[in-house]
Amino acid sequence: MSKTFPSSVVQEAYDCGIREFGENKVQELLSKKKKLPGDIRWHLIGHLQTNKVKQVLGEVVLIHSLDRLSLVREIERQAEKKGIRQVDCLIQVNISREESKFGVLPEAIGPLVEAVSRDSVIKILGLMGIAPFTEDEQQIRESFRMIRRVQDEMRSKFVFHKWDILSIGMTQDYCWAIEEGGNLIRIGSAVFGARSIQG
Numbered sequence: 540m541s542k543t544f545p546s547s548v549v550q551e552a553y554d555c556g557i558r559e560f561g562e563n564k565v566q567e568l569l570s571k572k573k574k575l576p577g578d579i580r581w582h583l584i585g586h587l588q589t590n591k592v593k594q595v596l597g598e599v600v601l602i603h604s605l606d607r608l609s610l611v612r613e614i615e616r617q618a619e620k621k622g623i624r625q626v627d628c629l630i631q632v633n634i635s636r637e638e639s640k641f642g643v644l645p646e647a648i649g650p651l652v653e654a655v656s657r658d659s660v661i662k663i664l665g666l667m668g669i670a671p672f673t674e675d676e677q678q679i680r681e682s683f684r685m686i687r688r689v690q691d692e693m694r695s696k697f698v699f700h701k702w703d704i705l706s707i708g709m710t711q712d713y714c715w716a717i718e719e720g721g722n723l724i725r726i727g728s729a730v731f732g733a734r735s736i737q738g
């Protein structure tokens with residue numbers, strides 16, 4: 540996660556061999572993308588406003604934050620306009636059930652997936668979740684196990700989506716995330732140092 544860090548710092552990480560970067564604001568992502576090497580695989584991680592869909596389609600390899608029907612429909616609409624044939628997404632799950640967090644409550648995932656038809660441009664590759672705001676290892680692990688169970692359930696129910704990716708784990712908890720089955724982790728400060736401003 541390179542959010543808030545300037546392109547020059549992202550370039551340094553690139554020079555060390557990193558090729559996947561995540562941003563949580565469309566504007567910031569696009570402006571960095573313009574300045575940085577073309578083989579970077581950009582991820583949009585964070586709330587996606589419906590009116591930004593148009594700008595982000597075709598610019599990222601994965602949208603980690605599919606979380607509502609209106610976003611599904613807007614992605615489909617804009618992809619058709621732009622002639623884009625496939626948009627890879629993760630559904631963001633509100634695993635902590637904190638009101639301040641974006642994401643779909645676990646029980647609402649099924650209905651959202653049902654709204655993405657087999658021939659939609661949207662391909663759901665898995666789930667993304669942010670652990671509850673705590674340092675309690677057991678509580679964090681339990682939230683990861685819960686999202687993993689939801690993923691297994693989705694895999695058996697909706698076989699035409701892939702469900703291969705489980706994007707959990709940040710600097711504080713990525714080791715636990717991997718142990719609990721996470722296979723995509725979103726590391727910010729452990730790579731770039733502490734952020735001086737809020738992402």
Ligand SMILES: *Cc1c(COP(=O)(O)O)cnc(C)c1O
Nearest residue numbers: 540709710711725726727728738
């Ligand atoms: C900022 C951010 C991260 C990275 O956080 P660190 O604690 O710096 O590793 C991961 N995921 C999301 C959704 C973020 O917003």
